[in-house]
Amino acid sequence: MKIPPRLQALLDDGMIDEVLSQLKSGKEAQVFVVRCGRDIRCAKVYKEATQRSFKQAATYQEGRKVRGSRQSRAMAKRTRFGQKEAESAWLNAEVQALYKLAAAGVRVPKPYMFVDGVLLMELIHDESGSPAPRLHDVAFSPEQARKYHAQMLREIVRMLCAGLVHGDLSEFNVLMDANGPVVIDLPQAVNAAGNNSAAKMLERDVQNMANLFGKFAPELLQTRYGKEIWQRYAAGELTPDAELSGVAHEEEAPVDIKDLMSVIDHALKEEFERLARLQEED
Numbered sequence: 001m002k003i004p005p006r007l008q009a010l011l012d013d014g015m016i017d018e019v020l021s022q023l024k025s026g027k028e029a030q031v032f033v034v035r036c037g038r039d040i041r042c043a044k045v046y047k048e049a050t051q052r053s054f055k056q057a058a059t060y061q062e063g064r065k066v067r068g069s070r071q072s073r074a075m076a077k078r079t080r081f082g083q084k085e086a087e088s089a090w091l092n093a094e095v096q097a098l099y100k101l102a103a104a105g106v107r108v109p110k111p112y113m114f115v116d117g118v119l120l121m122e123l124i125h126d127e128s129g130s131p132a133p134r135l136h137d138v139a140f141s142p143e144q145a146r147k148y149h150a151q152m153l154r155e156i157v158r159m160l161c162a163g164l165v166h167g168d169l170s171e172f173n174v175l176m177d178a179n180g181p182v183v184i185d186l187p188q189a190v191n192a193a194g195n196n197s198a199a200k201m202l203e204r205d206v207q208n209m210a211n212l213f214g215k216f217a218p219e220l221l222q223t224r225y226g227k228e229i230w231q232r233y234a235a236g237e238l239t240p241d242a243e244l245s246g247v248a249h250e251e252e253a254p255v256d257i258k259d260l261m262s263v264i265d266h267a268l269k270e271e272f273e274r275l276a277r278l279q280e281e282d
Contacts, residue, residue, distance in 0.1 A: 004030060004045045006117045015115065016043065023131055027273070028187060033123060033131065042109065042123040046091055046187075091117055094187040097164055104162035105240065106155055107182045127178045135181065135212060136171035145216035151180045152209045153225055153244060156202070160233050161240045164189045165198045169205035170270075171212045172277065192233070199230045224248045 173185035206226030214221035227248030
Protein backbone atom coordinates (compact mmCIF):
# COMPACT_ATOMS: atom_id res chain seq x y z
CA MET A 1 0.00 0.00 0.00
CA LYS A 2 1.45 3.31 -1.12
CA ILE A 3 1.11 6.03 1.52
CA PRO A 4 0.67 9.59 0.15
CA PRO A 5 3.34 12.10 1.22
CA ARG A 6 0.76 14.20 3.09
CA LEU A 7 -0.19 11.20 5.25
CA GLN A 8 3.41 10.05 5.65
CA ALA A 9 4.22 13.43 7.20
CA LEU A 10 1.64 12.83 9.95
CA LEU A 11 3.11 9.38 10.57
CA ASP A 12 6.60 10.84 10.85
CA ASP A 13 5.37 13.49 13.32
CA GLY A 14 3.57 10.91 15.47
CA MET A 15 0.08 12.31 14.87
CA ILE A 16 -0.88 8.93 13.41
CA ASP A 17 0.57 5.66 14.72
CA GLU A 18 -0.31 3.31 11.86
CA VAL A 19 -2.01 3.24 8.46
CA LEU A 20 -4.16 0.11 8.46
CA SER A 21 -5.76 0.12 5.00
CA GLN A 22 -7.00 2.26 2.15
CA LEU A 23 -10.76 2.68 2.25
CA LYS A 24 -11.38 4.40 -1.07
CA SER A 25 -9.93 6.69 -3.72
CA GLY A 26 -12.22 9.40 -5.02
CA LYS A 27 -12.15 12.32 -7.39
CA GLU A 28 -10.63 14.74 -4.90
CA ALA A 29 -9.15 12.59 -2.12
CA GLN A 30 -8.00 9.21 -0.86
CA VAL A 31 -9.41 7.82 2.38
CA PHE A 32 -7.46 5.60 4.77
CA VAL A 33 -8.22 3.73 7.98
CA VAL A 34 -5.61 4.72 10.57
CA ARG A 35 -4.77 4.04 14.20
CA CYS A 36 -4.21 6.86 16.67
CA GLY A 37 -3.23 5.26 19.97
CA ARG A 38 -6.11 2.89 20.75
CA ASP A 39 -8.54 4.69 18.46
CA ILE A 40 -9.32 3.65 14.88
CA ARG A 41 -10.07 6.68 12.77
CA CYS A 42 -10.42 7.82 9.19
CA ALA A 43 -7.89 9.99 7.35
CA LYS A 44 -9.03 11.84 4.25
CA VAL A 45 -5.99 12.85 2.22
CA TYR A 46 -6.77 15.52 -0.34
CA LYS A 47 -5.08 15.22 -3.68
CA GLU A 48 -2.99 18.04 -5.07
CA ALA A 49 -5.01 20.47 -7.17
CA THR A 50 -3.39 19.21 -10.38
CA GLN A 51 -4.43 15.63 -9.59
CA ARG A 52 -8.08 16.24 -8.71
CA SER A 53 -10.78 15.56 -11.29
CA PHE A 54 -13.40 17.54 -9.37
CA LYS A 55 -12.76 21.14 -10.36
CA GLN A 56 -13.26 24.14 -8.10
CA ALA A 57 -16.21 25.33 -10.18
CA ALA A 58 -17.26 28.95 -9.75
CA THR A 59 -20.78 27.69 -9.07
CA TYR A 60 -19.61 26.09 -5.83
CA GLN A 61 -17.26 28.90 -4.83
CA GLU A 62 -19.89 31.65 -5.06
CA GLY A 63 -20.83 33.07 -1.68
CA ARG A 64 -17.87 31.64 0.23
CA LYS A 65 -16.05 34.02 2.52
CA VAL A 66 -12.30 34.52 2.28
CA ARG A 67 -9.94 36.07 4.80
CA GLY A 68 -9.76 39.56 3.29
CA SER A 69 -10.07 41.78 0.24
CA ARG A 70 -6.45 41.10 -0.81
CA GLN A 71 -7.11 37.37 -0.93
CA SER A 72 -10.41 37.91 -2.73
CA ARG A 73 -8.82 40.09 -5.43
CA ALA A 74 -5.94 37.65 -5.91
CA MET A 75 -8.35 34.73 -6.28
CA ALA A 76 -10.41 36.64 -8.84
CA LYS A 77 -7.28 37.48 -10.87
CA ARG A 78 -5.99 33.89 -10.52
CA THR A 79 -2.50 35.04 -9.56
CA ARG A 80 -0.10 32.48 -8.10
CA PHE A 81 -0.95 33.77 -4.62
CA GLY A 82 -4.64 33.76 -5.52
CA GLN A 83 -4.52 30.15 -6.68
CA LYS A 84 -2.81 29.17 -3.44
CA GLU A 85 -5.50 30.97 -1.45
CA ALA A 86 -8.25 29.31 -3.50
CA GLU A 87 -6.70 25.91 -2.85
CA SER A 88 -6.51 26.64 0.88
CA ALA A 89 -10.15 27.80 0.93
CA TRP A 90 -11.25 24.66 -0.91
CA LEU A 91 -9.39 22.34 1.48
CA ASN A 92 -10.74 24.13 4.56
CA ALA A 93 -14.34 24.16 3.30
CA GLU A 94 -15.10 20.59 4.36
CA VAL A 95 -13.55 21.03 7.79
CA GLN A 96 -15.61 24.14 8.45
CA ALA A 97 -18.76 22.46 7.14
CA LEU A 98 -18.24 19.38 9.34
CA TYR A 99 -17.84 21.41 12.52
CA LYS A 100 -20.83 23.59 11.66
CA LEU A 101 -23.11 20.68 10.76
CA ALA A 102 -22.07 18.55 13.72
CA ALA A 103 -22.97 21.46 16.01
CA ALA A 104 -26.35 21.70 14.27
CA GLY A 105 -27.13 18.04 14.94
CA VAL A 106 -26.57 16.79 11.40
CA ARG A 107 -25.29 13.20 11.19
CA VAL A 108 -21.77 13.72 9.84
CA PRO A 109 -18.41 12.19 10.88
CA LYS A 110 -16.88 13.93 13.90
CA PRO A 111 -13.79 15.90 12.79
CA TYR A 112 -10.66 15.73 15.00
CA MET A 113 -8.06 17.80 13.19
CA PHE A 114 -6.97 19.09 9.82
CA VAL A 115 -3.23 19.28 9.10
CA ASP A 116 -1.46 19.92 5.77
CA GLY A 117 -4.20 18.56 3.54
CA VAL A 118 -5.18 15.62 5.77
CA LEU A 119 -8.53 15.58 7.57
CA LEU A 120 -8.61 13.20 10.51
CA MET A 121 -12.14 12.25 11.53
CA GLU A 122 -14.42 9.61 12.99
CA LEU A 123 -14.58 6.29 11.17
CA ILE A 124 -18.22 5.45 10.49
CA HIS A 125 -18.77 1.73 10.95
CA ASP A 126 -21.57 -0.82 10.76
CA GLU A 127 -22.89 -3.08 13.53
CA SER A 128 -19.97 -5.49 13.11
CA GLY A 129 -17.37 -2.73 13.45
CA SER A 130 -16.39 -2.77 9.77
CA PRO A 131 -16.33 0.47 7.73
CA ALA A 132 -19.93 1.42 6.95
CA PRO A 133 -21.19 0.78 3.40
CA ARG A 134 -22.42 3.51 1.08
CA LEU A 135 -26.12 3.80 0.21
CA HIS A 136 -25.18 2.56 -3.26
CA ASP A 137 -24.12 -0.77 -1.78
CA VAL A 138 -27.23 -1.40 0.34
CA ALA A 139 -30.62 -2.88 -0.60
CA PHE A 140 -33.74 -1.85 1.31
CA SER A 141 -37.22 -3.14 1.90
CA PRO A 142 -40.00 -0.65 0.97
CA GLU A 143 -40.47 0.15 4.67
CA GLN A 144 -36.75 0.76 5.19
CA ALA A 145 -36.58 2.92 2.06
CA ARG A 146 -39.38 5.15 3.34
CA LYS A 147 -37.80 5.35 6.80
CA TYR A 148 -34.31 6.24 5.59
CA HIS A 149 -35.61 8.61 2.91
CA ALA A 150 -37.42 10.51 5.68
CA GLN A 151 -34.18 10.52 7.71
CA MET A 152 -32.23 11.93 4.78
CA LEU A 153 -34.80 14.69 4.33
CA ARG A 154 -34.33 15.62 7.99
CA GLU A 155 -30.56 15.79 7.51
CA ILE A 156 -30.97 17.96 4.39
CA VAL A 157 -33.35 20.27 6.26
CA ARG A 158 -30.96 20.56 9.22
CA MET A 159 -28.11 21.35 6.84
CA LEU A 160 -30.16 24.09 5.22
CA CYS A 161 -31.19 25.52 8.59
CA ALA A 162 -27.47 25.68 9.38
CA GLY A 163 -26.97 27.68 6.18
CA LEU A 164 -25.48 24.99 3.94
CA VAL A 165 -26.46 22.90 0.93
CA HIS A 166 -24.42 19.75 0.27
CA GLY A 167 -24.40 20.36 -3.50
CA ASP A 168 -23.22 16.90 -4.54
CA LEU A 169 -25.42 14.53 -2.53
CA SER A 170 -25.79 11.04 -3.97
CA GLU A 171 -25.75 7.36 -3.03
CA PHE A 172 -21.94 7.53 -3.15
CA ASN A 173 -21.48 10.06 -0.33
CA VAL A 174 -23.93 8.84 2.28
CA LEU A 175 -22.87 5.99 4.58
CA MET A 176 -25.17 3.60 6.48
CA ASP A 177 -24.30 2.84 10.09
CA ALA A 178 -26.46 0.99 12.63
CA ASN A 179 -28.62 4.09 13.16
CA GLY A 180 -29.13 5.14 9.56
CA PRO A 181 -27.59 7.54 7.03
CA VAL A 182 -24.45 9.60 7.71
CA VAL A 183 -23.57 12.40 5.28
CA ILE A 184 -19.96 12.62 4.05
CA ASP A 185 -17.88 14.46 1.40
CA LEU A 186 -18.58 18.15 1.91
CA PRO A 187 -15.77 20.17 0.25
CA GLN A 188 -18.24 21.53 -2.32
CA ALA A 189 -20.93 22.53 0.24
CA VAL A 190 -22.38 25.91 -0.68
CA ASN A 191 -23.62 28.90 1.28
CA ALA A 192 -27.42 28.72 1.00
CA ALA A 193 -27.97 32.45 1.40
CA GLY A 194 -25.02 33.62 -0.70
CA ASN A 195 -25.08 31.28 -3.70
CA ASN A 196 -27.49 31.90 -6.59
CA SER A 197 -27.45 28.20 -7.50
CA ALA A 198 -28.23 26.97 -3.98
CA ALA A 199 -31.92 26.32 -4.69
CA LYS A 200 -31.17 24.20 -7.76
CA MET A 201 -28.46 22.29 -5.91
CA LEU A 202 -30.77 21.58 -2.99
CA GLU A 203 -33.52 20.32 -5.32
CA ARG A 204 -30.99 18.12 -7.10
CA ASP A 205 -29.73 16.70 -3.78
CA VAL A 206 -33.29 15.92 -2.69
CA GLN A 207 -34.17 14.39 -6.07
CA ASN A 208 -31.07 12.19 -5.97
CA MET A 209 -32.30 10.76 -2.67
CA ALA A 210 -35.80 10.25 -4.05
CA ASN A 211 -34.38 8.48 -7.11
CA LEU A 212 -32.32 6.15 -4.92
CA PHE A 213 -34.97 5.21 -2.36
CA GLY A 214 -37.62 5.27 -5.06
CA LYS A 215 -36.06 2.11 -6.50
CA PHE A 216 -37.42 0.32 -3.43
CA ALA A 217 -40.51 2.47 -2.70
CA PRO A 218 -41.67 3.86 -6.10
CA GLU A 219 -44.17 6.32 -4.64
CA LEU A 220 -41.21 8.43 -3.44
CA LEU A 221 -40.48 9.30 -7.07
CA GLN A 222 -43.65 11.40 -7.18
CA THR A 223 -42.77 13.64 -4.24
CA ARG A 224 -41.56 17.24 -4.51
CA TYR A 225 -39.81 17.76 -1.23
CA GLY A 226 -36.98 19.81 -2.74
CA LYS A 227 -39.18 22.66 -3.90
CA GLU A 228 -41.18 22.56 -0.67
CA ILE A 229 -38.05 22.72 1.50
CA TRP A 230 -36.60 25.65 -0.44
CA GLN A 231 -39.90 27.56 -0.53
CA ARG A 232 -40.24 27.27 3.24
CA TYR A 233 -36.58 28.26 3.72
CA ALA A 234 -36.94 31.30 1.45
CA ALA A 235 -40.07 32.34 3.36
CA GLY A 236 -38.26 32.03 6.70
CA GLU A 237 -40.58 29.21 7.77
CA LEU A 238 -38.17 26.26 7.80
CA THR A 239 -37.14 24.74 11.14
CA PRO A 240 -34.82 21.77 11.81
CA ASP A 241 -37.77 19.56 12.82
CA ALA A 242 -40.23 20.79 10.19
CA GLU A 243 -42.96 18.37 9.13
CA LEU A 244 -42.91 18.08 5.34
CA SER A 245 -45.77 17.22 3.00
CA GLY A 246 -43.94 16.56 -0.28
CA VAL A 247 -46.13 19.18 -1.99
CA ALA A 248 -44.87 22.51 -3.31
CA HIS A 249 -46.68 25.57 -4.62
CA GLU A 250 -46.39 26.04 -8.36
CA GLU A 251 -44.42 29.10 -9.41
CA GLU A 252 -45.37 30.76 -12.67
CA ALA A 253 -42.21 32.01 -14.30
CA PRO A 254 -40.75 32.03 -17.81
CA VAL A 255 -38.46 29.13 -18.60
CA ASP A 256 -34.79 30.05 -18.92
CA ILE A 257 -33.68 27.71 -21.71
CA LYS A 258 -29.99 28.46 -21.22
CA ASP A 259 -30.21 27.73 -17.52
CA LEU A 260 -32.25 24.57 -18.18
CA MET A 261 -29.65 23.27 -20.64
CA SER A 262 -26.93 23.97 -18.09
CA VAL A 263 -28.75 21.86 -15.49
CA ILE A 264 -29.21 19.05 -18.03
CA ASP A 265 -25.52 19.15 -19.01
CA HIS A 266 -24.53 18.98 -15.33
CA ALA A 267 -26.85 16.02 -14.74
CA LEU A 268 -25.40 14.19 -17.74
CA LYS A 269 -21.86 14.82 -16.52
CA GLU A 270 -22.77 13.44 -13.08
CA GLU A 271 -24.29 10.33 -14.65
CA PHE A 272 -21.19 9.71 -16.79
CA GLU A 273 -18.99 10.09 -13.68
CA ARG A 274 -21.25 7.69 -11.75
CA LEU A 275 -21.00 5.08 -14.52
CA ALA A 276 -17.23 5.54 -14.65
CA ARG A 277 -16.98 4.92 -10.90
CA LEU A 278 -19.04 1.75 -11.27
CA GLN A 279 -16.73 0.50 -14.05
CA GLU A 280 -13.67 1.23 -11.89
CA GLU A 281 -15.15 -0.77 -9.01
CA ASP A 282 -15.89 -3.72 -11.32
